[in-house]
Amino acid sequence: MLKSYLNKALIEAGCDEAGRGCLAGPVFAAAVILPKDFRHPMLNDSKQLSDKQRKELRPIIEKEALAYGVAEVSHTEIDEINILNASFLAMHRALDQLKTEPQSLLIDGNRFKKYRSLPHHCIIEGDGKYLSIAAASILAKTYRDDLMDRLHEEFPNYGWNTNRGYGTVAHREAIIKHGLTEYHRKSFRLLPDQLELKF
Secondary structure: OOEOOOOOOOOEEEEEEEOOOOOEOOEEEEEEEOOOOOOOOOOOOHHHOOHHHHHHHHHHHHHHOOEEEEEEEOHHHHHHHOHHHHHHHHHHHHHHOOOOOOOEEEEEOOOOOOOOOOOEEEEOOHHHOEHHHHHHHHHHHHHHHHHHHHHHHHOHHHOHHHHOOOOOHHHHHHHHHHOOOOOEOOOOOOOOOOOOOOO
16 A cells, blocks of 8 residues: 655655657646645556546546646757756756645656755655655656547557557657657667668
């Protein structure tokens, strides 16, 4: 069972990102402050949920959260500052949107760049341990999926409505056949043998 908090006495914001390992599109992050007594039987790590379940949970999280923020860092920014820094920046931007000031941050993963003067706790697989991080993972994932669905309409050859920009065999084959789009991350290893592509 996921935990409601790390420290009951503090206002905690859970943070997570989505799209870090993708070959195309931005990285998204969300920050969520939940009431200490919030519970929902379906709420879990977004990777353990179906697309339908995530979509059902998103409006519930947005309605019940004390505060939430969702932000993105573009593919061009990722190429400029690298994906690790882009993930931190996306989380910072999401935290900037919170209308309630958190006193502590619960971060999914093992590294984070300090946000203001707030204490933070890096929790490996935190989206499967704390409700607020799980909620953040769902918001980040669903907002990013929505964007990739829209980009798929613009570039239908790459299957972004199903692979969401990840490096599936079909996605890599589409890169070989059709070349790169403006949304591909040029700093990433896009093909196993790094065939010459026109950037």
